[in-house]
Amino acid sequence: MGRRLGSFIFFFLVFFINATCCRGKSQQQFPKKQVPFFIFGDSFLDAGNNNYINTSTLDQANFWPYGLTYFKFPTGRFSDGRLLSDFIAKRAKLPLIPPFLQPGFRQYYHGVNFASSGAGALAETFRGFVIDLKTQLSNYYKVASWFRHTLGNDEGEATISRAVHLFSIGSNDYMSPFLTNPTILNNYNDSTYVGMVIGNLTTVIKEIYRGGGRKFAFINVPELGCVPGMRIIKSDNNGSCLEDATRLATLHNKALSKVLFELEKRLEGFKYSLFDFNSNLRQRMQHPSKYGFKEGETACCGSGQYRGVFSCGGKRRVKEFQLCKNPKEYVFWDSYHLTERTYRQFADQMWGGTSNPDDVGPYNMKNLFQIH
Numbered sequence: 001m002g003r004r005l006g007s008f009i010f011f012f013l014v015f016f017i018n019a020t021c022c023r024g025k026s027q028q029q030f031p032k033k034q035v036p037f038f039i040f041g042d043s044f045l046d047a048g049n050n051n052y053i054n055t056s057t058l059d060q061a062n063f064w065p066y067g068l069t070y071f072k073f074p075t076g077r078f079s080d081g082r083l084l085s086d087f088i089a090k091r092a093k094l095p096l097i098p099p100f101l102q103p104g105f106r107q108y109y110h111g112v113n114f115a116s117s118g119a120g121a122l123a124e125t126f127r128g129f130v131i132d133l134k135t136q137l138s139n140y141y142k143v144a145s146w147f148r149h150t151l152g153n154d155e156g157e158a159t160i161s162r163a164v165h166l167f168s169i170g171s172n173d174y175m176s177p178f179l180t181n182p183t184i185l186n187n188y189n190d191s192t193y194v195g196m197v198i199g200n201l202t203t204v205i206k207e208i209y210r211g212g213g214r215k216f217a218f219i220n221v222p223e224l225g226c227v228p229g230m231r232i233i234k235s236d237n238n239g240s241c242l243e244d245a246t247r248l249a250t251l252h253n254k255a256l257s258k259v260l261f262e263l264e265k266r267l268e269g270f271k272y273s274l275f276d277f278n279s280n281l282r283q284r285m286q287h288p289s290k291y292g293f294k295e296g297e298t299a300c301c302g303s304g305q306y307r308g309v310f311s312c313g314g315k316r317r318v319k320e321f322q323l324c325k326n327p328k329e330y331v332f333w334d335s336y337h338l339t340e341r342t343y344r345q346f347a348d349q350m351w352g353g354t355s356n357p358d359d360v361g362p363y364n365m366k367n368l369f370q371i372h
């Protein structure tokens with residue numbers, strides 16, 4: 001009798017301890033030392049957020065032939081296949097990072113993609129059609145609080161401090177005036193305009209840092225005047241690069257290197273990786289065959305000179321378009337965006353490259369994921 005009661009109590013205790021210990025803390029499901037990957041910015045990184053907002057097809061890529069090479073269906077990525085961030089995730093042994101707005105997506109362990117095609121650091125950039133950087137930041141706050149809630153404050157914060165935050169931002173701030181209303185730029189000189197873009201980006205970086213984020217990665221902006229879609233804007237210049245846009249891009253890239261260098265000095269524990277997207281793209285545009293491409297300047301998909309008319313897929317203003325046979329031979333996929341093959345090469349440099357000759361530093365992405 002006593003023994004049976006004893007074993008009953010013992011059984012009950014074991015049951016009770018099992019049931020109460022560790023409740024709500026998902027140690028079992030959650031790999032220790034997880035390094036989440038948070039992605040911010042524009043169409044170079046958007047994995048499909050714009051599929052779920054009220055926007056126009058100018059900012060969407062959820063129709064054929066987008067996605068044709070790898071996914072075999074349009075995911076919303078502006079490419080024939082995967083993006084830079086998809087390859088980085090793969091190298092970090094993470095699955096594809098889903099878009100924040102994807103219905104039903106609630107398990108943020110591996111990270112979240114907040115990027116939105118057309119977005120800029122300035123709220124004015126394509127306003128009403130995109131999720132601007134500040135709104136991406138408020139979505140990030142929701143996810144950061146999910147981490148603290150799900151893992152407990154300490155482990156949640158430790159996880160955020162291990163997380164890598166990748167940004168691609170600025171291109172749309174500099175291109176949108178030329179594509180919508182160039183007189184916007186009459187109100188500013190180049191350095192004040194670039195100062196606003198960098199200022200707004202810096203605010204977001206500091207906010208993430210204040211919330212415990214420590215690891216950041218950036219790509220700079222390409223020579224914007226020379227992308228196919230920008231070359232054809234001025235009908236009288238016969239396809240040469242649009243110098244006004246390139247000048248802004250050059251200033252931006254200088255200012256970005258400088259501000260990151262300063263932030264690293266001022267913010268304890270702030271670590272970053274900056275990839276020279278600009279010079280890597282220019283190399284491939286000028287010497288495509290050196291990198292295994294056949295065509296460096298004309299896009300695979302689009303119409304007109306350089307296929308600079310943004311008509312890939314035929315769902316925008318211009319309905320007819322040409323599609324190349326083999327996207328692997330092209331650096332540019334459409335009038336503004338790159339092929340999966342180009343992104344893969346860039347991701348390889350960002351992941352394992354060194355400051356010379358691959359132009360990534362002070363950390364590469366591999367270091368950034370691995371340091372704690």
Ligand SMILES: *[C@@H]1O[C@H](CO)[C@@H](O)[C@H](O)[C@H]1NC(C)=O
Nearest residue numbers: 052053054055056127128129
């Ligand atoms: C979407 O945007 C269009 C034009 O900007 C507007 O007319 C429409 O009401 C919006 N739809 C929703 C559901 O917000």
Ligand SMILES: *[C@@H]1O[C@H](CO)[C@@H](O)[C@H](O)[C@H]1NC(C)=O
Nearest residue numbers: 187188189190191192193195
């Ligand atoms: C740009 O404008 C700002 C303020 O309006 C001024 O301080 C600065 O000197 C100007 N820079 C150039 C290069 O003109």
Ligand SMILES: *[C@@H]1O[C@H](CO)[C@@H](O)[C@H](O)[C@H]1NC(C)=O
Nearest residue numbers: 122123124195196199200203
């Ligand atoms: C951010 O951008 C706005 C324009 O959208 C500008 O008025 C403001 O000065 C910028 N902020 C910083 C810190 O540069």
Ligand SMILES: *[C@@H]1O[C@H](CO)[C@@H](O)[C@H](O)[C@H]1NC(C)=O
Nearest residue numbers: 236237238239240241305306
């Ligand atoms: C325009 O550019 C093409 C190719 O770059 C060149 O062959 C042609 O001579 C140029 N035309 C003029 C008027 O400059």
